[in-house]
Amino acid sequence: MNGGDEVVAAPAGPPHPLEWKFSQVFGERTAGEEVQEVDIISAIEFDKSGDHLATGDRGGRVVLFERTDTKDHGGSSRDLERVDYSIGRHPEFRYKTEFQSHEPEVQEKKVKKISEMNVDPSKSMGNGSIASSSNSSSSRPYLANGGSPDRYNYISNDFSFPPGGIPSLRLPMVVSSHETSLVARCRRVYAHAHDYHINSISNNSDGETFISADDLRINLWNLEISNQSFNIVDVKPANMEDLTEVITSAEFHPTHCNTLAYSSSKGSIRLVDLRQSALCDSHAKLFEEQEAPGSRSFFTEIIASISDIKFGKDGRYILSRDYMTLKLWDINMDSGPVATFQVHEYLRPKLCDLYENDSIFDKFECCLSGDGLRLATGSYSNLFRVFGCAPGSAEATTLEASKNPMRRLVPTPSRPSRSLGNSITRVVRRGAETPGVDANGNSFDFTTKLLHLAWHPSENSIACAAANSLYMYYA
Numbered sequence: 432m433n434g435g436d437e438v439v440a441a442p443a444g445p446p447h448p449l450e451w452k453f454s455q456v457f458g459e460r461t462a463g464e465e466v467q468e469v470d471i472i473s474a475i476e477f478d479k480s481g482d483h484l485a486t487g488d489r490g491g492r493v494v495l496f497e498r499t500d501t502k503d504h505g506g507s508s509r510d511l512e513r514v515d516y517s518i519g520r521h522p523e524f525r526y527k528t529e530f531q532s533h534e535p536e537v538q539e540k541k542v543k544k545i546s547e548m549n550v551d552p553s554k555s556m557g558n559g560s561i562a563s564s565s566n567s568s569s570s571r572p573y574l575a576n577g578g579s580p581d582r583y584n585y586i587s588n589d590f591s592f593p594p595g596g597i598p599s600l601r602l603p604m605v606v607s608s609h610e611t612s613l614v615a616r617c618r619r620v621y622a623h624a625h626d627y628h629i630n631s632i633s634n635n636s637d638g639e640t641f642i643s644a645d646d647l648r649i650n651l652w653n654l655e656i657s658n659q660s661f662n663i664v665d666v667k668p669a670n671m672e673d674l675t676e677v678i679t680s681a682e683f684h685p686t687h688c689n690t691l692a693y694s695s696s697k698g699s700i701r702l703v704d705l706r707q708s709a710l711c712d713s714h715a716k717l718f719e720e721q722e723a724p725g726s727r728s729f730f731t732e733i734i735a736s737i738s739d740i741k742f743g744k745d746g747r748y749i750l751s752r753d754y755m756t757l758k759l760w761d762i763n764m765d766s767g768p769v770a771t772f773q774v775h776e777y778l779r780p781k782l783c784d785l786y787e788n789d790s791i792f793d794k795f796e797c798c799l800s801g802d803g804l805r806l807a808t809g810s811y812s813n814l815f816r817v818f819g820c821a822p823g824s825a826e827a828t829t830l831e832a833s834k835n836p837m838r839r840l841v842p843t844p845s846r847p848s849r850s851l852g853n854s855i856t857r858v859v860r861r862g863a864e865t866p867g868v869d870a871n872g873n874s875f876d877f878t879t880k881l882l883h884l885a886w887h888p889s890e891n892s893i894a895c896a897a898a899n900s901l902y903m904y905y906a
Contacts, residue, residue: 445824446804449817449891449906453834454521457496457901469535472896475885484524484885484894486901491533493615496524521905522892530615619657624650631681637688644681649693651705663711664693664703679794680740690715692742692749698735700751702762718749718760720767730782730791738794743803744888752797752808755779759806759820772818772827774808790877798886798893805891809881813897832881832897836904 460466469490477484484496500523627645634641642663643650649664664681668674677696684690689705701714722731734754741750748769749760755775758768774795778785785791790811797808805826809815813833819826830836884895891906 445819445821445826448819448826448828449805451817451828451830451836451893451904451906452521453836454892454903454905455524456834456903457526458899460898460900466898470899472883472899472901475883475894475896475901477885477887477894479888481522481888481890481892483527486896487532488899490535491531492529493532494529495527497527499523499525522887522890522903524903528613528615619654621652621657621660624652624660630679631693633682633691635683635688636686640688642681642683642691644678644693646677649678649681649691661709663705663709665710665712666695679737682740682742685742685744685746687746690746692740694737694740694751696736697732698737698753700737700740700749700760716762716765718762718765718768720758730786733786733791734782739796741797741799743799744801745803748799748803750797750799750806752795754791754793754795757797757806757808757818770820772806772816772820774810774816785877788877790880793880794882795880796883798884800886800891801888805886807884807886807893809884809895811880812876813879813881814875815881815884815893815895817893830904832895832900832902 458470467490469488469492471489472486473489474487475484482498482501484498486494486496488494500521621643625643625645625648627647629643629645631644632641639654641652641654643652643660644664647665647667648662650660651663652660664678666676666678675697679694679696681691681693684692690702691705692700692702694700697719699717699719702716702718703711704715705711707713707715737751737753739752742748743750747762749762751758751760751768752774755773755778757772757774759770759772761769782791795809797806799806804821804824805817805819807815807817810829812831814829814831817826817828817830818824831838879897881895881897884893886893892903893905894901894903896902
């Protein structure tokens with residue numbers, strides 16, 4: 432500095448694209464293994480600290496994982512934000528416990544029976560082993576999972592001791608405890624408030640209330656009161672034949688306890704202020720994108736239906752996912768999304784086929800990074816996409832839920848944009864994929880779909896579900 436000249440720092444550019452690496456997999460399938468319907472993962476979520484991860488499956492089972500790499504270095508993941516976490520380390524989780532949240536409506540389970548023994552049952556065995564005659568073993572019926580109706584009648588009339596008797600009998604002398612087993616206990620059941628399947632549950636920042644939503648209603652609950660709720664949104668018409676729109680997702684604002692947002696099957700998002708009235712028939716703000724003239728078709732409303740919404744960490748932005756795109760909305764600007772990210776544009780010529788096989792109704796979730804610089808969502812063939820949403824970012828990465836996530840790497844798509852004024856830019860990212868084929872010429876498999884994923888609240892780490900397998904990645 433000379434003569435009082437001020438040094439002006441050059442404006443920082445967009446963050447560099449992340450290089451994603453495989454971290455862990457739980458429940459990995461072997462080649463050709465059949466997946467039971469009840470084992471398919473239907474929900475994933477980190478807790479606020481990021482030290483615990485929970486999954487739920489269609490059979491009503493909730494599995495809890497806990498982080499292990501922080502214990503060796505002291506403190507929680509928040510403490511580790513103060514140090515350089517990227518040097519040779521990545522988050523690691525281990526199975527902690529599981530419990531049954533509810534019984535599935537329909538359950539299919541394979542029954543296993545003993546079909547072959549590694550010991551000839553017609554011969555008596557020494558060293559304390561028990562045997563029976565071939566006649567008794569063949570006539571004894573086998574039960575599910577290897578059980579037997581006389582499982583507790585260990586010594587039958589056909590039993591014979593080996594010559595010379597049993598030389599020794601081994602008994603346990605010391606029983607030691609190696610680990611603590613957690614047992615879940617149901618504290619409350621919030622019942623009889625919904626006539627349709629619940630699609631969303633969201634805790635309030637006040638720590639006292641939460642909402643539950645189905646196709647037609649959103650109810651407000653107090654955590655301490657399980658037999659009473661308040662209906663705050665009701666879109667059910669007097670005549671069900673007049674029903675044209677249903678609720679698809681709902682979430683509380685992360686810091687404003689009086690604000691929540693819910694999405695609809697018509698592609699709109701409504702912001703609700705609980706201070707306005709007890710029944711929120713009217714919304715504080717409505718976010719929807721106007722339909723382009725001449726673009727309407729039979730599939731317009733179907734692909735416009737929003738399957739998931741998520742608030743950003745600071746509550747300024749809302750991320751929504753419909754069948755074709757991700758959209759980022761600024762809650763202070765209701766004229767349209769500030770950015771649109773093309774996810775399934777390559778499927779547009781296949782909409783008729785996707786309608787016939789019901790894939791067009793698949794509900795893909797979305798998530799944002801804790802720093803608000805990136806967002807992610809799933810696709811078919813167990814693929815998921817990560818986009819950069821910082822100003823000037825062209826990051827658009829396609830990864831596969833496998834031990835080699837970059838195997839199906841797709842080139843970064845082009846990124847035309849147009850100004851909306853007031854320094855706000857609407858970004859439209861066009862996909863570069865060939866319809867039904869990835870960058871390596873592999874065909875997309877519409878029977879394998881990655882619907883559920885979650886971003887760690889404070890680190891660049893993603894957990895995603897491929898059928899009954901849980902994959903984790905870090906950058």
